[in-house]
Amino acid sequence: MKLVAALLSLIISASAVTAVLQNSAPAESLDDLRAEFTVDTVSSDLDYAYWAPEAEDLSEKCPLVVYIHGRLHGWTSTSYLEDSYMPYWITDEMQSGFSEGGAHILLVRIPETLPTVFRIEQIYSTIMDYVNDNPEIDRNKILLMGSSAGGGAAWKLLTKYPGKFASAVICCSSVVPSKTDIAKAGNTPIWLVSAKKDELINYTLNQKVAWNNLKAASKVPSQCRQTLFNDKVVFCDGEKALLHHSLANTLGFGLLDFYGSPLPDTVTTNGKGAAVTNNGIVAWFEDIVN
Numbered sequence: 301m302k303l304v305a306a307l308l309s310l311i312i313s314a315s316a317v318t319a320v321l322q323n324s325a326p327a328e329s330l331d332d333l334r335a336e337f338t339v340d341t342v343s344s345d346l347d348y349a350y351w352a353p354e355a356e357d358l359s360e361k362c363p364l365v366v367y368i369h370g371r372l373h374g375w376t377s378t379s380y381l382e383d384s385y386m387p388y389w390i391t392d393e394m395q396s397g398f399s400e401g402g403a404h405i406l407l408v409r410i411p412e413t414l415p416t417v418f419r420i421e422q423i424y425s426t427i428m429d430y431v432n433d434n435p436e437i438d439r440n441k442i443l444l445m446g447s448s449a450g451g452g453a454a455w456k457l458l459t460k461y462p463g464k465f466a467s468a469v470i471c472c473s474s475v476v477p478s479k480t481d482i483a484k485a486g487n488t489p490i491w492l493v494s495a496k497k498d499e500l501i502n503y504t505l506n507q508k509v510a511w512n513n514l515k516a517a518s519k520v521p522s523q524c525r526q527t528l529f530n531d532k533v534v535f536c537d538g539e540k541a542l543l544h545h546s547l548a549n550t551l552g553f554g555l556l557d558f559y560g561s562p563l564p565d566t567v568t569t570n571g572k573g574a575a576v577t578n579n580g581i582v583a584w585f586e587d588i589v590n
Contacts, residue, residue: 325537325558326391333387337407341377344429345422347409349381351390352434353402363403363441363466363589364434365389366427370448370548374410381407385535385552394554397582399590404437406430410450420456424464440466441589443581447471447548448501455510458485466589467523469493469581471547472501476510482517489523489588490514491581493555495544496530514571521571523588527555527578531565554581 326333337349353362369380381387386407388394395402408426410419431437444465446454451473458468459481471493492514494507501507511526518524529550533541536553550563555578557563562578570576 326388326393328391330385330387330537333390334381334384336390337381337387337405339378339381343433344426346411346419346426347377348426348430349378349407349409350430351387351405353395353404355436357395358401358436360400361436361438361441362400363398363443363585364406364427364431364437365403365443366406366408366445367551368408368423368444368446368450368453369410370446370450371412374412377409380409385549388536388552389554393558394582397554397580397586399586400438400441403443404430404434410453420453420460423453424457424461442466443585444468445470445551446473447551448545449474450548451475455481458488458490463487467491467585469551471551472498472507472545473510474501474506476506477513479513479517482513483519486517486519489520489525489584490518491525491527491584493527493547493550494529495533495547496528497544498547499543500545515573518571524571525568525576525578525584527563527566527568529563529566534564536563551581556580 337351339349341347367386373380373383384407386405389405408423431439442465444454444457451470452475454468454470455473455475455477458465459477462485465488467489469491472495492507492511494503496503514524515521533544533546533550535549536557555563568576568578
């Protein structure tokens with residue numbers, strides 16, 4: 301009887317844990333979240349999709365999170381949204397991390413007819429048009445994010461428009477900035493996300509060089525980060541990436557899984573070479589701007 305009771309207790313405890321985990325995951329599906337975005341094809345130089353928090357949810361002017369996708373995601377006016385995990389940023393779990401009560405989310409579409417890095421002025425003007433149209437956005441709290449070619453565009457934006465972005469997260473960038481370029485954006489905290497086994501952007505020849513240059517040239521190295529996927533790349537929903545280059549989707553819950561833990565098989569260090577706890581992109585951003 302004692303054995304049976306012990307087993308029942310174990311089963312009940314396991315069920316309770318499972319229930320807690322399930323309750324921690326977003327209630328909405330990714331498709332439902334994508335449907336909450338508005339696609340705008342007329343207001344600026346480039347198409348974009350956006351989501352805005354309700355005014356009554358905000359305690360003050362709020363941040364703007366900008367995401368720039370990589371190549372092969374901008375074929376149509378909605379493909380960059382349909383492919384993205386960024387809609388997870390509109391969930392209550394993510395929005396509640398912003399001390400102002402929420403943040404705008406802006407996904408900029410880069411048409412495939414011209415490489416992303418040649419559209420820097422258009423990307424910037426699109427972002428600024430959106431900011432000007434939404435006065436509740438705090439211009440000092442813009443978080444810039446980009447992956448692959450979009451990460452290259454993020455580097456270009458940081459160096460061409462220094463001081464315009466509060467911080468940046470750059471995944472598997474196709475651009476390797478020099479120390480001189482990074483120095484132009486030296487006061488901006490930057491978080492690099494890389495995979496050792498990236499099939500498209502060689503880590504040793506590209507992203508490792510970028511990280512070393514960032515550590516050397518940044519004026520705020522203790523606020524800079526690198527998260528490195530050593531072997532496998534897993535998304536916030538537990539799905540394993542087919543390609544190690546598919547790091548964009550790791551941003552879906554801010555480099556955390558649905559339950560607030562760092563994604564598996566990762567190591568995060570700061571610009572001084574010290575290992576740091578990954579509490580997620582939102583917490584890092586909040587420490588920077590508040």
